[in-house]
Amino acid sequence: MxxxxxxxxxxxxxxxxxxxxxxxxxxxxxxxxxxxxxxxxxxxxxxxxxxxxxxxxxxxxxxxxxxxxxxxxxxxxxxxxxxxxxxxxxxxxxxxxxxxxxxxxxxxxxxxxxxxxxxxxxxxxxxxxxxxxxxxxxxxxxxxxxxxxxxxxxxxxxxxxxxxxxxxxxxxxxxxxxxxxxFEYPKTVSIRSYNPVVEGNIKQIKKAADVINEAKRPVLYVGGGVINANAAHELRTLAEKLQCPVTTTLQGLGAFPEDNKLSLGMLGMHGTWYSNYAVNYCDVLIAVGARFDDRVTGRTDAFATEAKKIHIDIDPSAIGKNVAVDVPIVGDVKYVLRHLIQYVKPLDTLDWLATIEQWKKEHPLRYKHDEHLRAQYVIDRLGELTKGNAIVVSDVGQQQMWTAQFFRWKHPRTNITSGGLGTMGFSLPASIGVAFGRNDLPIFSISGDGGFQMNAQELSTIACNKLPIKIFIMNNGYLGMVRQWQELFWRKRYSQTCIHSPDFVKLASAFGIPAYRITKNEEVDDAIHRALNHHEGPILFEFVVEREENVYPMIPAGQTVNEIIDNPEPVNSPESSVHNKGTFIVHKKG
Amino acid sequence: MAKKTQELDMNGQMKQHTISLLVENRFGALNRIAGLFSAKGYNIDSLTVGPTEDTSVARMTIVTRGDDQIIEQITKQLNKLIDVIKVIDLTFEDFVERELALIKVQSTSTTRAEIILIAEIFRAKVVDLSPKTLTLEVTGSQQKVDAIINMLKPFGLKEVARTGRVALKREFQGEA
Incomplete structure (x- = not known):
């Protein structure tokens, strides 16, 4: 040189x-x-x-x-x-x-x-x-x-x-x-063996429309593909034209606003009771940018057995991989939805929506709300106080499922979480990337005490770059999701799931990050407001939450909607805080 | 869905499919394809690879087995690999397939003539001869290769090398 x-x-x-x-x-x-x-x-x-x-x-x-x-x-x-x-x-x-x-x-x-x-x-x-x-x-x-x-x-x-x-x-x-x-940067790319199909086959789209037009009890089952394709607008247009209820996968949260009355929230293992029942009893299931993952379907031979299934996906290998479908459409979701909207007729789904509304009343998402602080309450308040106008980066485990359940998802690309691989330690570093890409909405990183410690070194990156990330740690002293399985299916033998943590407030202070420990319900709103009003770099809150809480509803792995375990907390108990997707929120202040 | 085929053969095994692939003739492509089969748990009965008339393209012939759903996934997953240019399941086509085998069989002056007679019936060639062995080259369908090996077994097989199958689609012959 x-x-x-x-x-x-x-x-x-x-x-x-x-x-x-x-x-x-x-x-x-x-x-x-x-x-x-x-x-x-x-x-x-x-x-x-x-x-x-x-x-x-x-x-x-x-x-x-x-x-x-x-x-x-x-x-x-x-x-x-x-x-x-x-x-x-x-x-x-x-x-x-x-x-x-x-x-x-x-x-x-x-x-x-x-x-x-x-x-x-x-x-x-x-x-x-x-x-x-x-x-x-x-x-x-x-x-x-x-x-x-x-x-x-x-x-x-x-x-x-x-x-x-x-x-x-x-x-x-x-x-x-x-x-x-x-150096000459190529202007175009041509790879003879790689030509992704973008335009869906019109014949197939018409065939799907014919199936949909006969539907009495349709459900749209929506995955992350809708967000990848930037097709939330088309999805909403289709759902509203059809008056068809919409359930989303974990990655699909944000593709459809949950304050819309057609929203069923998330489906699957920890999805809402009513979304799983709606899928079970629907006569036409329209899967859009989703992949029939085992956390969604449970036992595949018992999944949506009454339904004719339409599957729209950009990846041909996703179609028919786990569940056989009646009308496959390979193509860009945005393109396909745009055309499908033209061929479908408004449906009369009033009876179907009334049935679902009844299910929502009988089996809402809920949690016990007494003098103890629970992670569900923190997320519930976060959803309420931000009205869904925040980017939430969750980790993996119980807090992830509660975030999925109780946040008010409203916009695409606001739900950042590790779904398929389920990578603990995802949230903190992922929130760094979010902070470099977006400054239009407040950014919350939510982890458990276990996942947080897996990549806690990234506090240093956050502090050095003064990233305005609001770090929430839900500390229950357990690897909560595994502990839940041990409680329910392994006779409460809590093998290696009780985890000790450092003093998170002191740890944050060592990085120069202001930090607070929250132990009471009464402090939660104030903490969230303080987080929202803190614009100079990061801020950390450790929420010391109820130790042995479970995520409900739950369909045990490989089982069916008939085996769903609903929350044992009675709906009408004075201590029950009830939360429904797509209906008026019945909300009790702590 | 693919055309329904008879999923089990006469021995109660999943039906064999001969899949012909055109792939980029570059480093790592074979690995990607073999890796796909092992990662997804698909069977490989045989796999051959060699250059084609276009030096940038290699042809692979994979003989695999599985029910319709598995075969459909195999072809889709193969198509998904960036290095794969074309996938044809020849099972649905009229195709020519051949395998070559070299068979080293034990022979003495008394059995040699009988072995050569068997070789003639199967149109195999003697390619090597020693006082104690005879090496034959045979080409044909898998069944034919199986059959000659079966016939030679009683003499004592020293070594067998088989190429695995190669296949090409038959062309339309025109109206008769």
């Missing part, structure tokens, strides 16, 4: 792989990269040093970088970008990549790699990351020639963001990044 630096652009100027990499990201419009440098990526980081168009966020662990990229992608719809070093840097991204694969999140992960001549030699910090991530990426690349670099980066972004979105990994050997070539 010579010391001469050419700042002026010259058409035929030779650039190193590292410079081409950085320039390619600029061409892709990348605003922020989440990463962590290392031996194999020093050259790339050197090239990043002079670039002002791209903000690099130094997380405190590569897993954190990957979840941050996911949070950014889910909240903005734009691809999240990760840059890490070889070996351990690369393997630390595996959980985040698997998470993104399961939840169809567009991220592009760049990993450093040892020099090509050392690959396979067990070189220092070498790992076969392309081999390791092959089954958990939509596609991955090892760049062996600098002349392929720009094209591969272009393809990586294209593949990650089109069709069913997903993670793409690009492995960058150290010597390739030092080689030089002329």
């Amino acid at each position: 010579t010391s001469t630096k050419h700042h002026e652009k010259h058409h035929q100027k030779l650039m190193t792989g590292a410079e081409i990499f950085v320039r390619s990201l600029v061409e892709e419009g990348v605003e922020v990269v989440f990463g962590y440098p290392g031996g194999a990526t020093i050259g790339i980081y050197d090239a990043l040093y002079d670039i002002t168009d791209i903000k690099h966020v130094l997380t405190r662990h590569e897993q954190g970088a990957t979840h941050a990229a996911e949070g950014y992608a889910k909240a903005t719809g734009k691809p999240g970008v990760v840059l890490v070093t070889s070996g351990p840097g690369a393997t630390n991204t595996v959980t985040g990549i698997a998470d993104a694969y399961m939840d169809s999140v567009p991220i592009v992960v760049f990993t450093g790699q040892v020099a090509t001549k050392l690959i396979g030699n067990d070189a220092f910090q070498e790992a076969d990351i392309v081999g390791i991530t092959r089954p958990i990426t939509k596609h991955n690349y090892l760049v062996k020639d600098v002349r392929d670099l720009a094209r591969i980066i272009r393809e990586a972004f294209y593949i990650a963001t089109t069709g069913r979105p997903g993670p793409v990994l690009v492995d960058l050997p150290r010597d390739v990044m030092a080689q030089k070539t002329v």
Whole structure:
């Protein structure tokens, strides 16, 4: 390397792989990269040093970088970008990549790699990351020639963001990044073996409309695909035209406003009683951008057996994978819904909606509200006080399900959570990505005491960047969801689920983050207001909540709606706080 | 849904499907495909791969078994791989398939003639000869290869190498 630096652009100027990499990201419009440098990526980081168009966020662990990229992608719809070093840097991204694969999140992960001549030699910090991530990426690349670099980066972004979105990994050997070539960013992408179907087949759409037009008891079952396709408006138009009730999956929350009377809230294992019953008794089930996951269906041969099933999805392999369907439609959800709306007629569903309304009255979501503080109450108040105008990044476990149940979901891309993989420790780093992508709504990160400790190091990233994240920890001293299963199905043998935590308030203080411990119901509203009014960087609240609470309703794994366990708390008890999706909220103040 | 096929064969096993794939002839493509089968728990009875008339494209022939739902998933999952250009389930087509086997069988001066007679019946060629062994090359359908191996078993099989099946769709012959 010579010391001469050419700042002026010259058409035929030779650039190193590292410079081409950085320039390619600029061409892709990348605003922020989440990463962590290392031996194999020093050259790339050197090239990043002079670039002002791209903000690099130094997380405190590569897993954190990957979840941050996911949070950014889910909240903005734009691809999240990760840059890490070889070996351990690369393997630390595996959980985040698997998470993104399961939840169809567009991220592009760049990993450093040892020099090509050392690959396979067990070189220092070498790992076969392309081999390791092959089954958990939509596609991955090892760049062996600098002349392929720009094209591969272009393809990586294209593949990650089109069709069913997903993670793409690009492995960058150290010597390739030092080689030089002329930089020319390809204007178009053409991959002969990759042409995702976008336009649904009109014949199939008409066939679906014919089925729908005969329906007496239809249900729309909506997944994250509607949010990925930015089709919430079309969904709402269809639902209202048909007067068809709508239930969403965990990833679908936010695709349909829950204050709409057609909303049934979430379905599945911890879904509302009435959404599961509506699916069980419906005569036409319209699945939109959902994948009939086992947490939704329970035992598949008993799932919606009375219904003719229509399945709209961009991914042909999602159709017929778990449940046989009558009318499959492969295509972009927005495109298909837009056409379907034209072919369907308004339906007379008054009787059906009345039945559902009765179910809502008899089996609302509820929790006991007495002198003890419960996580459900905190979420319920958060939903009420924000009116659903917040981005909520939940973790995995009981607090995740209560967030799904009791928050008032209203807007797409406000529910950020790890669904398919169920990755504890997701929330805190994911909220970092959200904070870099969005500033239009307050951002809440909600974790349990267990999940929080899995990526607590990211408090440092949050503090250093003064990110306005409102961190809520629901501390019950247990790994609550596993404890619940042990209580219900393993004779209360609480094997390794009682967990000790540090003093979270002191921990936050060590990072310079203001923090408060909340122990009483009366303090909750004030805490939420204080969080909402705190605009200078992060703020943390530890809620010391009831230790042995269960998430209800619950359909035990692999069972049917007949085995649903409703909340033992009576609906009419004076201590019962009742909450229904899509009806007037009966709400008692604490 | 795919056309309904008879899901079980005469031995009560799931029906075999011969799937022909055109894939990008690049590093890692075979791994992706083999990895898909192992990750999803699909069976592979045989898998062959080789170049085609276009050097950038390789043809793979995979013989697998499963019910209609599994086969449908296999073809969809294969299609989903970025390196896969085309997937054809030849089971629904009229197709030609061949397998080649090299069979090293024990022979003495007394059994040699009998073995060569069997070879002639199956149109196999003698490709190597030693005082104690005879190596035959046979080409044909899987059933034919199975049959000759069966016939040679009593003489004592030293080693068998089979290529697995390769297949191509038959072309339309025109009106008779």
